[in-house]
Structures are given as C-alpha cells and as structure tokens.
Amino acid sequence: MTICRHDQAEPPESPPAGQEPPGEAGGAPAPPRPRAGLSRGATLLFAVASGTAVANVYAAQPLLATLGQDFGLGExxxxxxxxxxxxxxxxxxxxxxPLxxxxxxxxxxSxxxxxxxxxxxxxxxxxxxxALFAAAAAVGFxxxxxxxxxxxxxxxxxxxxxxxxxxxxxxxVVVGILLARTVSGLLADAAGWRAVYLVSATATLLLALALRRALPPQTGARPGRPSYPALLRSTVMLFVEEPLLRARxxxxxxxxxxxSTLWSCxxxxxxxxxxxxSHTAIGAFGLAGAAGALAAAPAGRLHDRGHAGRTTGVALLLLTLSWLPLALTGESLWALAAGAILLDLAVQAVHVTSQSMIYTRRPDAGGRVIGGYMIFYSAGSALGALASTSLYAAAGWPAVCLLGAAFSLLASAVWAATRERPGRRP
Structure with missing residues (x-):
C-alpha cells in the first residue's frame, strides 16, 4: 500500500480578511491548488484503523448485563x-x-x-x-x-x-462504533466477554505495524514549535476565538x-x-446502524459543494424523527432497526459535515480543532450513557426515548440559532 508523495507540511488556508470560507454560507470553494494526496488504498487503511481503534470504546455496550453479573454491579x-x-x-x-x-x-x-x-x-x-474501570479509562484515553x-x-x-x-x-469510524456491538456480541457468545478485548488487542497490534509501514514520515521538529502547555492553551483559545468551532x-x-442514549442503553x-x-442478537442491531452510517457518506461531498448548512438541518430533523420508531422497540424489533438506521444516518451526516467545516476553517491547527471538537463529542457520549442507563433503571425505556428526543430537539435549536447565513459573518 502506498501513499502519494507529500513533500511538505500543508500551509495555512485561512481566507483573506473579509472573505468567507466555503461552508454554510454557500460560498464557492477556492480553486484547488495542485498537490499530492491520499491513494484509495491508504484512505481505506485510515478508515479501517480508525474504526478498529474507536470500536474499543463501545465494545462494552452489549456486554453490560454480563459485566454487571461478573463484577457484581447493578444496572x-x-x-x-x-x-x-x-x-x-x-x-x-x-x-x-493536539500533539x-x-x-x-x-x-x-504508532x-x-x-x-x-x-x-x-x-x-x-x-x-x-x-481494575476493570481503570483499564477501561486507559483504553478510552x-x-x-x-x-x-x-x-x-x-x-x-x-x-x-x-x-x-x-x-x-x-x-x-462510525461503522467501527456500530459494528463493535455486533462483533462484541458474537465473540462474547462464542468465547466469553474477555475474548472481545483480547482479540481486539491482537488486531490493534497488527494494524499498528501496518500503519508504521504505510504512513509517510513528517518533520519531527517543526520551526517555532510551541511548548506543550502553550499547545494546550492554544487549543482552548481556538474555541474561544472561533464561533464556528463553538457552535459545531x-x-x-x-x-x-x-x-449514546440509544446505544449505551x-x-x-x-x-x-x-x-x-442473546449477545449476538443484541449486537446484530449494530448492522442496521452501520447501514445508516454508510448511507450518510455523501455528506462530505455535499460539504465540498457548499451545502453544509442544508445537510445539517435535514440530518437533525431525521435525528428527531428517529425516536418515534425507537419508542416502539418493545412492540417491534423492526421499529428498532428502522429507528437505528435513521438515527445513525443523521448522526454521521452532522459529524462528517462538522469535521470538514472546522478543519477547513483552521487547517494550520488540524489536530487541535479536531481534538477540541471531539472533546464535546466525548462529553455528549458520556452524558448520554450515564443519563440513559440511570433513567432506564428509574423509569424504563419510554423515558429513555423522551430523553433522546429532547437532546435531538435541543441540537436543532442550537443549529437554528448559530447557523451561518448569506451576508452574516460567523
């Protein structure tokens, strides 16, 4: 597998003063500059490695009942x-x-x-x-x-x-998150929950070796490199200074x-x-979600064509509507599958659009803007996991669906209040 030549670090692409970057305002993208890029095989390796790594964060979700029994933990x-x-x-x-x-x-x-x-x-x-909680935190880190x-x-x-x-x-990444449940369920039924993590450790090690061979080297010491504390401070300041980053x-x-309200509970x-x-049957619903995530793949191309705002609005509407069939899970597993497809399509569309937008706004600080953005993602995932499982124990599945719908409606309100419009700078 090869990656096309990439001889130098990417220069900043921030627009001149008074000029809008392409995004929700619908401005036309600047003419592309000739440069090297990723081969298809390298892009696939990035996708597989990213999905495999993040799957480890979600592999426990179909195993919660078993983990609770083995370690004496309540719902x-x-x-x-x-x-x-x-x-x-x-x-x-x-x-x-940010490093x-x-x-x-x-x-x-590596x-x-x-x-x-x-x-x-x-x-x-x-x-x-x-030990379970400490190792789980290390895996997430x-x-x-x-x-x-x-x-x-x-x-x-x-x-x-x-x-x-x-x-x-x-x-x-999103397919890895969703298939984590399917693979985790299959492995747990076949060989116990411990096999889920031991098999993943082996796969991660093999991918580490493949990435080491395939990824192009970069300059280790870059001119004007800030200190580590300054790097972390600059991550915070990017979100203080850029309204688009805060909104997204x-x-x-x-x-x-x-x-997380759905998939954690x-x-x-x-x-x-x-x-x-069974674990296998529960994990199989991740396949429905993965289908929805793959259906949202064109969101990145829509961003490139200047339709980020419209894509986000439609996706948030679908996200809210998805809770109607999800509320019928107890009566019909087909309703659960349909709701999962809608929800994951919507989440993926918003996520791809947001990442494309924020990187385009500050390509000179790509690691910091994506890392900072994903902190919000992680906080939301943790909030949904804790709130949904606690609410389920107290009030059951209907209350969980109301919680998910409330998060979705609030997201729509945030988008309506902060989206860029023609003639208005972000």
Whole structure:
C-alpha cells in the first residue's frame, strides 16, 4: 500500500480578511491548488484503523448485563464502564491529539496504537471492578488515535477532496462504533466477554505495524514549535476565538448525547424479559446502524459543494424523527432497526459535515480543532450513557426515548440559532 508523495507540511488556508470560507454560507470553494494526496488504498487503511481503534470504546455496550453479573454491579452502576471509557477518551482528545500539530504523526500514531493494544490486554484480563474501570479509562484515553488519524488524513488530502476523504475515514469510524456491538456480541457468545478485548488487542497490534509501514514520515521538529502547555492553551483559545468551532462543538455534544442514549442503553431492554435476546442478537442491531452510517457518506461531498448548512438541518430533523420508531422497540424489533438506521444516518451526516467545516476553517491547527471538537463529542457520549442507563433503571425505556428526543430537539435549536447565513459573518 502506498501513499502519494507529500513533500511538505500543508500551509495555512485561512481566507483573506473579509472573505468567507466555503461552508454554510454557500460560498464557492477556492480553486484547488495542485498537490499530492491520499491513494484509495491508504484512505481505506485510515478508515479501517480508525474504526478498529474507536470500536474499543463501545465494545462494552452489549456486554453490560454480563459485566454487571461478573463484577457484581447493578444496572445503575454498570453504565459507568462506558462513562469512564468516554471520560478517558475526552482526556486523550485534549492531551494527545493536539500533539499531531507539532510531532511526527506517524510516530505518534504508532506509539498510541501499541499502547492501546497493551491496555486492551489488561482490560481483557481484569479480575476485579477497580481494575476493570481503570483499564477501561486507559483504553478510552489511547483510543483517540482515531482522531489523530482523521487529522492526518485531512492534512494529506487536497483541499478539493478534503470533505470526501474526511467523510470516508469518518464513515470507517462510525461503522467501527456500530459494528463493535455486533462483533462484541458474537465473540462474547462464542468465547466469553474477555475474548472481545483480547482479540481486539491482537488486531490493534497488527494494524499498528501496518500503519508504521504505510504512513509517510513528517518533520519531527517543526520551526517555532510551541511548548506543550502553550499547545494546550492554544487549543482552548481556538474555541474561544472561533464561533464556528463553538457552535459545531455544541452540536457534537448534543448529537452524540442522543446517539449514546440509544446505544449505551438499548442492550438493557433487549436482554431483559420478555425479549431476552442473546449477545449476538443484541449486537446484530449494530448492522442496521452501520447501514445508516454508510448511507450518510455523501455528506462530505455535499460539504465540498457548499451545502453544509442544508445537510445539517435535514440530518437533525431525521435525528428527531428517529425516536418515534425507537419508542416502539418493545412492540417491534423492526421499529428498532428502522429507528437505528435513521438515527445513525443523521448522526454521521452532522459529524462528517462538522469535521470538514472546522478543519477547513483552521487547517494550520488540524489536530487541535479536531481534538477540541471531539472533546464535546466525548462529553455528549458520556452524558448520554450515564443519563440513559440511570433513567432506564428509574423509569424504563419510554423515558429513555423522551430523553433522546429532547437532546435531538435541543441540537436543532442550537443549529437554528448559530447557523451561518448569506451576508452574516460567523
């Protein structure tokens, strides 16, 4: 597998004063400059590696009932396995992903992948609840290699293809999230929940070796490289100074709170009577969600053509409507499948559009803007996981669906209040 020649770091592409970048305002993209980019095979490797890494954050979701039994955790507590993993992921986004703006990304990605494989091995052999939670947090912290790969792919792609490449890699991420449940369920039924993490550790190790061979080296010491504390401060300041980053960050928080409300909790009603589904059957619903995520792949191309705002609005409407069939899960598993497809299509469309927009706004700080944006994503995922499992224990599945619909409606309100319009600067 080869990656096309990329001889120098990408120069900043910030627009001149008074000129709008392409985005929700509908402005035409600037003429593309000739430059090297990613081959199709390399883009596929980025997508597979990103999806495999992030899948580890969600593999526990269909296993919650089993983990609760093995470690003596109640329904209201076992959801914290997902929450601590997301908390670790949020810390990694802030502390690790920005390093891609100043260090050799190939070395950074390789090191993170190797450490992630080690953390997965520890999680798969945990013998007590404290070890389980600590290893889960470490897995989340290191799984942010996913976002390092997204930023790397965006940096290597030409401006005229960036939305498409980000869309393809992000599709791998979302498909990895959703298929994590299917694979996790199959492995747990066949060989126990520990096999889920031990197999993943092996796959992560093999992908680390493949990435080391395929990724192009970058300059390890870049001129004017800031100190690590200054790098972290600049991540915060980017979101203070850029309204678009704040708006898209809030959308990420709410959209992924809705996403996590479904996928962190749905295993509980499906595994309980009268349905009493197996791990494999519960995980199979991830296939329906993956179909929805793949259907949203054109969102990146729509961004490249200046339709980011319209794409976001339609996707948020679908996200809200998805909770109608989801509320019928107890009466029809087909309704659950239809709702999952709608929800994941909507989430993927908003996510790809947002990542394409924020990278285009500040390509000189790709690792920081994507890492900072994904902190909102992680916070939303943790919020949805904890709130939905606690609410399910107290009030059941209908209350969980109302919670997801509320997150979706609030996201629509944020988009309506902050979206860019012709003639108005963001």
């Amino acid at each position: 209201g507590v076992v959801g914290a396995v997902v929450t601590v993993t997301q908390a670790g992921y949020g810390l990694g986004l802030f502390l690790l992903v 891609g703006d100043v260090l050799d990304r190939r070395r950074l990605v 090191a993170q992948s190797l450490l992630l494989a080690a953390a997965l091995a520890v999680l798969g052999t945990a013998g007590a609840a404290p 290191l799984a942010v290699v996913t976002q390092s790969l997204v930023a790397f792919a965006a940096a290597l792609a030409g401006p005229e293809r960036r939305g498409r490449v980000v869309g393809q890699v992000t599709s791998g 960050g809030m959308l990420a928080l709410l959209v992924f709170a809705a996403f 749905v295993a509980l009603p499906l595994s309980a009577p009268p349905l009493s589904l």
